[in-house]
Amino acid sequence: QVQLVESGGGVVQPGRSLRLSCAASGITFSRYGMHWVRQTPGKGLEWVALISYDGTDQYYANSVKGRFTISRDNSKNTLYLHMNSLRAEDTALYYCAKAPGGGTRVFFDAWGQGTLVTVSS
Amino acid sequence: QSVLTQPPSVSGAPGQRVTISCTGNSSNIGADSVVHWYQQLPGTAPKLLIYGYNNRPSGVPDRFSGSKSGTSASLAITGLLAEDEADYYCQSYDSSLRAYVFGGGTKVTVL
Numbered sequence: 001q002v003q004l005v006e007s008g009g010g011v012v013q014p015g016r017s018l019r020l021s022c023a024a025s026g027i028t029f030s031r032y033g034m035h036w037v038r039q040t041p042g043k044g045l046e047w048v049a050l051i052s053y054d055g056t057d058q059y060y061a062n063s064v065k066g067r068f069t070i071s072r073d074n075s076k077n078t079l080y081l082h083m084n085s086l087r088a089e090d091t092a093l094y095y096c097a098k099a100p101g102g103g104t105r106v107f108f109d110a111w112g113q114g115t116l117v118t119v120s121s
Numbered sequence: 122q123s124v125l126t127q128p129p130s131v132s133g134a135p136g137q138r139v140t141i142s143c144t145g146n147s148s149n150i151g152a153d154s155v156v157h158w159y160q161q162l163p164g165t166a167p168k169l170l171i172y173g174y175n176n177r178p179s180g181v182p183d184r185f186s187g188s189k190s191g192t193s194a195s196l197a198i199t200g201l202l203a204e205d206e207a208d209y210y211c212q213s214y215d216s217s218l219r220a221y222v223f224g225g226g227t228k229v230t231v232l
Binding site for chain 2 (some may be wrong): 050109
């Protein structure tokens with residue numbers, strides 16, 4: 001059974017950095033593209049970033065491009081999201097999600113429980 | 122404001138049929154980008170409900186079905202049960218934004 005467990009969330013001041021982690025188990029992690037998706041009460045679900053199965057390709061939502069970096073360590077079955085220059089509007093529950101395919105037909109067939117990031121002074 | 126538009130809420134009595142619309146444009150649903158649906162029960166993560174317009178993962182009852190027409194897609198729930206009370210989200214890909222996009226979510230209430 002697939003299990004994705006996020007960690008690393010917390011309260012951080014605007015302009016500071018934070019790193020989220022997502023530990024995967026129950027799957028051959030290195031076979032799948034992985035994503036970060038965030039959720040806020042006001043804006044609903046928002047896709048944040050994608051990394052290919054082998055880590056060679058990364059894609060980002062315009063709202064985080066240049067500030068966030070997605071990475072993975074397949075030897076540790078772990079996905080990361082490095083978040084720099086955090087803004088109040090980055091406050092959200094961050095989910096990692098597994099995608100069985102790639103390209104434009106991506107859907108998310110497994111989700112973690114989420115880790116809460118609050119950006120506030 | 123979400124790229125894909127869903128009604129904020131729909132409701133129905135037990136046993137009834139309800140539908141949820143998901144309206145996009147020529148850059149996403151109209152460009153033949155596939156639509157997927159998720160169910161989110163209170164306090165939990167989203168769960169894949171329908172993928173590729175009308176395919177159900179193992180364990181999802183056939184009371185749930187999806188369809189597409191033009192720049193819109195729909196999720197239908199037949200034989201509504203109390204356990205179906207949840208938020209439902211559509212998702213697709215937008216070629217103009219080069220991003221995966223979601224609808225704003227629809228809360229289903231069982232009367």
